[in-house]
Amino acid sequence: MKNVKMPASDSYRDYLIESLKEPEEAAGYIEAILEEKEPERELFRNAIRKVIEARIRMNALSASAKQHHEKLDKMLTASGGSEIYCFVELLEALGFKLAITVENSELPADSESTKIGESERAPEPANL
Template sequence: MKDVRTPTSSSYHDYLISSLKDPEHATAYLETFLELEAEGREPELLRSALKDIIDVKLLLNNLSQEAKQRYEQLDKLLSESGGTEIYTLIEFLDALGYRIALVSKD
């Protein structure tokens, strides 16, 4: 039998942060959390995903002061509301026959 190692949470987080350096991967990662069905949504997951993206931008020294301020505002809103505004918008657009799609500007 092969010696199989389970990644520790630290090594997984390192891997995740490394992979999010690729703008396409980061875009797909965020889209995943925006496309969750109502029963699969957890506000903390969306907040965590956004924090991961911010961590990568900080690591790459690629976070403007404006982006940092907007993130802080959004994080506060998400912590208070659980993201209901964002998910309500997504559900409304879905009912109209649309969906949110993220596209990297890079």
């Protein structure tokens, strides 16, 4: 039998990292990981790493986010994320659900915000 080469294609990991560049996708991915009933020890840590990698590929990781990630990664390395999942379980026992959403601002947390002034807003449509 001939050796057959499989066609070259993007790996699932590359596809995942590319999709995590979209804030809604990244939020949904993290939220899905937190909803796991019997999560693997490193699951949350790896999910955060993938979201961070997507931001790095976009050149959209602030110095502040990098510092917070390094601190969280050290904590998760020591505990495997057990405190995060314990918190989620406590919330569920109390009748709450943790939700991950996209912040309204497109700017990184450590940059100055910009607000649209009255004269820069698009006019509202007239009621006909």
